[in-house]
Amino acid sequence: MTDRTLLLAGNWKMNHDHLEAISTVQKLAWALEDAKLDDSQCEVVVVPPFTDIRSVQTLVQGDKLWLRYGAQDVSRHEPGAHTGEIAATFLARLGCTYVVVGHSERRADNHETNDVVAAKVKAALGHDLLPILCVGESLAQREEGSHVDFTLTQLEESLEGLGADDLQGLVVAYEPVWAIGTGKTATAEDAAEMATAIRGRLRERYGDALADSTRILYGGSVKTDNVADILVSDDVDGALVGGASLSGPDFAALCKAAV
Numbered sequence: 001m002t003d004r005t006l007l008l009a010g011n012w013k014m015n016h017d018h019l020e021a022i023s024t025v026q027k028l029a030w031a032l033e034d035a036k037l038d039d040s041q042c043e044v045v046v047v048p049p050f051t052d053i054r055s056v057q058t059l060v061q062g063d064k065l066w067l068r069y070g071a072q073d074v075s076r077h078e079p080g081a082h083t084g085e086i087a088a089t090f091l092a093r094l095g096c097t098y099v100v101v102g103h104s105e106r107r108a109d110n111h112e113t114n115d116v117v118a119a120k121v122k123a124a125l126g127h128d129l130l131p132i133l134c135v136g137e138s139l140a141q142r143e144e145g146s147h148v149d150f151t152l153t154q155l156e157e158s159l160e161g162l163g164a165d166d167l168q169g170l171v172v173a174y175e176p177v178w179a180i181g182t183g184k185t186a187t188a189e190d191a192a193e194m195a196t197a198i199r200g201r202l203r204e205r206y207g208d209a210l211a212d213s214t215r216i217l218y219g220g221s222v223k224t225d226n227v228a229d230i231l232v233s234d235d236v237d238g239a240l241v242g243g244a245s246l247s248g249p250d251f252a253a254l255c256k257a258a259v
């Protein structure tokens with residue numbers, strides 16, 4: 001047991017338009033209530049596409065739901081001439097608490113380097129958004145045994161230029177690329193090994209207070225029937241969930257299984 005609040009974040013990726021988002025959040029809220037879950041047991045977060053955020057905000061704030069929400073990416077730039085980008089300040093004004101940064105799909109599809117990811121982490125923190133920084137190795141790196149070194153280097157480079165004071169509220173998601181959307185889940189031991197290594201590196205670089213307060217999630221094919229196992233280690237503080245967060249009732253069942 002730790003003082004860190006269990007965090008279950010549902011990354012919808014590019015699924016659900018704004019109408020589907022409303023129905024999904026309503027069903028999630030009802031199912032959480034039926035399951036008698038509340039914010040004393042865990043923090044539940046939905047991370048919809050940008051175009052859904054206003055709808056989610058209206059629902060959450062209008063119905064005073066205890067759910068939180070975030071965005072899947074953020075611009076590294078301040079508002080200005082950057083066509084197609086979404087500034088951190090816009091997300092903050094829409095009531096987002098979190099922003100996912102450096103997801104492996106963005107690193108692959110949009111060639112996001114660690115430098116770019118670090119600039120996005122900085123932009124998010126500068127507007128009081130809590131980054132969920134994704135790191136994790138490929139299958140080839142795991143098979144050759146370089147997964148820990150690779151992931152820790154990615155972590156350090158993605159936080160370049162930031163100090164312990166800047167990083168309050170940071171969340172790190174360990175997401176082995178080979179486990180995302182593949183149905184292959186890391187074992188509880190794999191997740192624990194990496195979460196412990198990440199916390200250790202945060203301790204070395206930023207000191208005890210930041211290492212002890214930073215939540216470290218596991219992500220990669222987490223489902224209702226494997227989430228409890230994944231969370232056994234004291235260093236794993238929650239999960240970043242893709243496919244299994246798309247249905248409100250299913251995500252609520254997963255959250256129930258996690259507490």
Ligand code: PEP
Nearest residue numbers: 180181219220221242243
């Ligand atoms: C993710 O998108 O971050 C993820 C972990 O996806 P999935 O749960 O579908 O593997």
